[in-house]
Amino acid sequence: MSQLDYLVKGGLVVDQGVIRRADMAIANGKIVTVAADLAEAAKRTIDARGKYVLPGIIDAHTHPVYLDDLQGTSEAAAHGGITTVIHYAYAKPGTKLMEAINQFRQDGESGSVLDFALHGGLFDPKHQAEEIPMAVAAGVTSFKMFMTYAKLKWMTDDYQLMRTFDIISQAGGMGMVHAENGLATDYLQDKYLQLGRDPKEVFVATRLAVLEAEAVNRAIAIAQVAGCPLYIVHLTASEDVEVVARAREKGYRVFAETCPQYLTLTSEEIFGQGALAKIGPPLRGKQDNQALWKALAGGVIDTIASDHAPKQKTKGDDFFAAAYGSPSTETMFPVVYDAGINGGELSLPRLVQVMCENPARIFGLYPQKGTLQVGSDADIVIVDPALTHTIEQKTQHSHASYTLYEGRTCLGRPILSMQRGEVILEKGTLHTSPGHGKFLRTDTKDGTRGFFAKKKQEQDKY
Ligand SMILES: [Zn+2]
Numbered sequence: 001m002s003q004l005d006y007l008v009k010g011g012l013v014v015d016q017g018v019i020r021r022a023d024m025a026i027a028n029g030k031i032v033t034v035a036a037d038l039a040e041a042a043k044r045t046i047d048a049r050g051k052y053v054l055p056g057i058i059d060a061h062t063h064p065v066y067l068d069d070l071q072g073t074s075e076a077a078a079h080g081g082i083t084t085v086i087h088y089a090y091a092k093p094g095t096k097l098m099e100a101i102n103q104f105r106q107d108g109e110s111g112s113v114l115d116f117a118l119h120g121g122l123f124d125p126k127h128q129a130e131e132i133p134m135a136v137a138a139g140v141t142s143f144k145m146f147m148t149y150a151k152l153k154w155m156t157d158d159y160q161l162m163r164t165f166d167i168i169s170q171a172g173g174m175g176m177v178h179a180e181n182g183l184a185t186d187y188l189q190d191k192y193l194q195l196g197r198d199p200k201e202v203f204v205a206t207r208l209a210v211l212e213a214e215a216v217n218r219a220i221a222i223a224q225v226a227g228c229p230l231y232i233v234h235l236t237a238s239e240d241v242e243v244v245a246r247a248r249e250k251g252y253r254v255f256a257e258t259c260p261q262y263l264t265l266t267s268e269e270i271f272g273q274g275a276l277a278k279i280g281p282p283l284r285g286k287q288d289n290q291a292l293w294k295a296l297a298g299g300v301i302d303t304i305a306s307d308h309a310p311k312q313k314t315k316g317d318d319f320f321a322a323a324y325g326s327p328s329t330e331t332m333f334p335v336v337y338d339a340g341i342n343g344g345e346l347s348l349p350r351l352v353q354v355m356c357e358n359p360a361r362i363f364g365l366y367p368q369k370g371t372l373q374v375g376s377d378a379d380i381v382i383v384d385p386a387l388t389h390t391i392e393q394k395t396q397h398s399h400a401s402y403t404l405y406e407g408r409t410c411l412g413r414p415i416l417s418m419q420r421g422e423v424i425l426e427k428g429t430l431h432t433s434p435g436h437g438k439f440l441r442t443d444t445k446d447g448t449r450g451f452f453a454k455k456k457q458e459q460d461k462y
Pocket of ligand 1: 309
């Protein structure tokens with residue numbers, strides 16, 4: 001038998017709903033054995049005693065088009081224990097969808113340090129939707145539209161939403177929405193700004209949770225009529241959770257994502273940090289943080305992703321002129337681990353489900369990614385639960401000049417990660433090179449079907 005590349009010894013392996021003490025043998029980029037007390041020779045043995053061994057984290061929501069490009073986003077993500085990223089290939093108005101997809105894939109293949117997949121981002125579905133079957137054939141099977149940002153001319157109206165979901169459904173893909181009622185928001189914003197009110201107050205007062213929940217419900221209804229699976233990105237509020245829970249009870253193929261910022265920050269940040277904390281949808285209240293944690297633990301929300309979108313701005317910028325978005329991929333795992341696990345909100349197996357297994361399943365990357373089974377890619381992250389660190393912009397790897405978590409101390413940190421059986425991160429240093437990452441084809445048709453088959457299995461067990 002040929003020698004192993006790595007033996008990971010004595011760790012607590014978290015996978016498939018359980019935590020167990022097991023060793024892991026790795027050869028030729030794959031996991032070859034997971035069992036107690038392995039004694040085979042390996043080129044390197046890693047002592048994982050007292051540490052958790054997790055599948056590599058998947059960040060299924062990143063925007064590599066601002067201060068961090070595809071390479072920079074993947075490097076920042078890798079520093080946070082992430083091994084797979086799914087970027088939005090943004091097709092702005094006037095751009096062909098396939099042009100955008102081909103460009104992003106090329107940039108990733110030359111620059112990405114992590115394996116990556118792509119979502120299509122449709123800014124003008126009226127002129128872009130006909131390319132969806134081509135995108136599906138090219139391995140890009142999920143497509144996002146904006147139900148808001150009418151003033152930016154990014155909004156998709158209900159006619160185009162219905163038409164595009166119909167096309168996606170027939171092509172075997174999955175729809176995605178940024179759900180907020182854009183026109184109602186715009187009216188309120190115009191009205192309040194005319195009254196001369198503080199822009200930060202106007203921002204909070206015009207992006208109401210009920211207008212988000214309304215859009216979530218509308219998207220679910222339209223997708224259901226089209227027979228199209230739907231993934232709702234970045235849920236922020238307890239009102240959204242109620243709507244998604246009702247759709248799930250009816251057996252609709254609806255998936256929901258939230259982000260670290262909606263779990264751990266509130267609209268207080270907008271008043272303290274000004275334009276830096278301008279993100280869309282907005283940060284909300286404490287009770288929303290709590291409702292989202294509960295929905296994650298209870299199975300209504302399926303995934304956590306970062307919405308990494310670092311922009312050039314300062315605290316004092318004109319609030320409405322400033323761009324939406326903040327850096328968040330590198331801080332995602334430590335922040336969620338500390339608040340979720342140490343805060344008692346989630347079990348560690350459930351955390352692995354929402355940050356590894358579920359995104360892999362939904363996007364059809366499972367069991368190559370998202371799990372530590374024999375035959376899976378050896379994408380692993382070793383977490384030291386006793387290691388404390390304080391988040392500071394100056395030690396972050398994004399090109400953003402700030403982090404919303406400045407000064408936050410987190411207990412628990414990734415200390416080593418591997419991509420396909422090679423160590424890519426060790427004690428804060430990256431050992432990888434641009435172009436190391438491989439393009440991954442998603443398959444949401446198989447993925448969404450498999451996800452619900454497994455859910456049913458779990459329910460039948462009890
Ligand atoms: Zn986003």
